[in-house]
Amino acid sequence: MIKDEFYVLENGVKIPKIGLGTWQSSKEDAYKASLYAIKAGYKHIDTAYVYENEDAVGKAIKDSGIKREDIFITTKLPADVKTYDGAYEKFYESLKNLGVDYIDLYLIHAPWPWTNQGADYTEGNIEAWKAMIELYNKGLIRAIGVSNFHESDIEALIKATNFKPMVNQIRYFVGNTQAPLTRYCQNNKILVEAYSPLATGELVNMDILDNLANKYNTTRAKLCIRYCLEKNTLPLPKSVHEQRIIDNLDVDFKIDATDIEYLDSLVHIASTRKYRS
Numbered sequence: 001m002i003k004d005e006f007y008v009l010e011n012g013v014k015i016p017k018i019g020l021g022t023w024q025s026s027k028e029d030a031y032k033a034s035l036y037a038i039k040a041g042y043k044h045i046d047t048a049y050v051y052e053n054e055d056a057v058g059k060a061i062k063d064s065g066i067k068r069e070d071i072f073i074t075t076k077l078p079a080d081v082k083t084y085d086g087a088y089e090k091f092y093e094s095l096k097n098l099g100v101d102y103i104d105l106y107l108i109h110a111p112w113p114w115t116n117q118g119a120d121y122t123e124g125n126i127e128a129w130k131a132m133i134e135l136y137n138k139g140l141i142r143a144i145g146v147s148n149f150h151e152s153d154i155e156a157l158i159k160a161t162n163f164k165p166m167v168n169q170i171r172y173f174v175g176n177t178q179a180p181l182t183r184y185c186q187n188n189k190i191l192v193e194a195y196s197p198l199a200t201g202e203l204v205n206m207d208i209l210d211n212l213a214n215k216y217n218t219t220r221a222k223l224c225i226r227y228c229l230e231k232n233t234l235p236l237p238k239s240v241h242e243q244r245i246i247d248n249l250d251v252d253f254k255i256d257a258t259d260i261e262y263l264d265s266l267v268h269i270a271s272t273r274k275y276r277s
Contacts, residue, residue, distance in 0.1 A: 001041075001252055002017055002018055002229070002249065002251055002252055003016070003018070003040075003041035003042065003043065003249055005017045007191055007232075007234060009143050009166045009167065009191060010164070010166055010189045010190075011143060011166060013104070013142050013143045013166075015044065015072055015104075015105065015143070015167075015191070015234065016042070016043040016044035016072050017229060017234060018042070018044065018225070018229070018234065018235055018236075018237070018248075018249065018251070019042065019044030019045060019046045019072070019074065019193075019234065019235075019236045020033060020034065020037040020042050020044070020045045020046065020236070020237070020238070020239075020245065021046050021195060021196075021236040021237060021238030022034070022045065022046060022047045022051055022053055022057060022238065023048070023051055023195070023238055024051075024238070025051070025053055025238070025240055026053065027052070027053050027055065027056040028056070029053075029240040030047070030051070030053035030056040030057055030060070030240075031053075031056040031057070031059060031060045032060075032240065032242075033239065033240045033245060034056070034057050034060030034061065034064075035060045035063065035064055036242040036245045036246070037245050038060070038061070038064040038066055038071065039064070040242075040245055040246045040249055041249060042245075042249060043070060043071055043072055044071070044072040044074070045057055045061070045071065045072070045073055045074070046074040046075075046169075046193075046195075046236045047073070047074065047075050047076075047098075048075055048076035048078075048109060049075060049076060049077065049078050049090055049093065049094050049097075049109075050076070050078050050079070050109065054075060054094055054097035054098050055097045055098070055099070057073070057098065058097060058098035058099040058100060059099070061073070061098075061100075062099060068100060068101075072104045072105070073098060073100065073103055073104050073105070074103075074104060074105040074106075074107065074169075075094050075098065075103055075105075075106060075107075076106070076107045076108070076109040076147060077090055077091065077106065077107065077108050077109055077128060077132070078090055078109055079108075079109040079110035079111075079112065079113050079114055080113035080114070080115070081128060082113075082121050082123075082124020082125060082127065082128055083124060083127050083128065084127040084128065084130055084131045085131075086128070087127070087128040087131035087132060088131050088135070091103075091106065091131070091132075091135055091140070091141075094106075095140070101140075102139065102140050102141065102142065103140070103141050103142070104141075104142045104143065105141070105142065105143045105144070105145060105166075105167060106132060106135070106136075106141045106143075106144050106145075107144070107145045107146055107147045107167065107169055108125060108128055108129065108132070108145075108146045108147065108149070109147050109148070110147060110148040110149075110275070111125055111146070111148060111149050111150070111153040117275070122153070122156045125153065125156065125157060126156065126157060126160040126161065129144075129157045129160070129161055129163070130160075130161060132144045133161060133163050143166045143167065144165065144166060144167075145165040145166050145167030145168060145169070145190070145191075146165045146167070146168050146169075147168065147169035147170070147193075147195075148169070148170060148171075148274070148275050149165070149168055149170075150181060151180075151181060151184045154168065154184075154185075154190070164188065164189075164190065165190055166190065166191065167190065167191045167192075167193055168181075168185050168190050168191075168192055168193070169192075169193035169195055169236075170182075170192060170193070170194070170195065170274075171194075171195055171196050171274060171275060172192065172193075172194035172195070172196070172197065172228065172233055173194065173196055173197050173198060173199045173203060173224060173227075173228070173270065174199075174203060174209075174224050174227050174263050174266055174269070174270075175199070175203075175266045175267055175268055175269040175270050176199070176267075176268075176270065176271075177231065177264075178274070182231075182233070186232065191233075191234060192232075192233040192234070193233065193234045193235075193236060194228040194233040194234060194235045194236065195236050196238075197224055197225050197228045197235040197236065197237050198221055198224055198225070198237060199224075199270035199271060200271075202270035202271060203220060203221070203224050203269075203270055204220050204221050206220060206269055206270070208266065208269060209223055209224070212255075212259055212262070212263070215259070216253055216255065218250075218251075218253065219247065221237070221244075221247065221248065222247065222248065222250060222251050223255075225237055225248055225251050226251045226253060226254075226255055227255060227260070227263050229251065230254070230255050230260055231260075
């Protein structure tokens with residue numbers, strides 16, 4: 001079953017193949033959703049400092065009674081933090097917010113501040129990355145990576161530190177797979193995490209998916225989540241509704257190769273913007 005399946009990062013760390021996304025979830029919603037998810041069998045929850053719900057996620061994990069080592073926690077360094085000292089400071093704040101002793105996966109949220117998309121912050125990213133490498137070597141983080149990074153952004157980190165990100169979390173869904181970037185990451189053994197696997201809900205309203213959803217006796221949403229898995233990416237569907245959270249884990253079916261090709265052909269059926277914060 002998918003809830004018991006893992007990808008293995010290049011350093012040997014196992015990461016559950018599907019996770020709960022918590023972007024735009026209030027503290028109350030993130031708390032409830034995390035509890036629903038853990039009860040349903042999720043072992044991976046994705047949050048971020050800027051979501052302002054790390055404390056709620058941490059409380060839910062504690063209140064669930066699950067052992068810390070049995071849940072995989074991802075959080076992120078704010079995109080506007082581009083200094084060595086700033087990365088240290090925000091990491092420890094996240095650690096305190098979550099109420100844990102270590103973080104499983106820590107990501108640079110974006111290569112530039114959201115208010116200045118596309119600007120060159122290479123030197124700042126390198127400084128933050130150096131801090132994250134140190135925290136990783138101290139055992140405070142089990143794996144480190146990036147989010148919304150292009151090939152050139154990743155190459156700059158590797159060139160400066162000789163340390164490759166283990167993960168790149170990007171906006172990825174049927175019709176918008178950022179194919180060149182995904183291919184680069186997978187060729188270099190960097191796991192692609194698929195945020196917004198339902199195109200922030202747009203794909204749920206797409207009639208064009210009905211034939212395949214019916215063929216596999218599933219829903220549009222579950223078809224799209226399964227597609228991400230078939231493409232060897234890690235989907236992070238977000239919901240605050242218990243039944244949808246349960247449903248999003250019910251993806252233990254396979255999509256035929258010819259149907260994958262068809263889904264690959266459905267370009268631009270939802271918004272193709274590259275980012276969301």
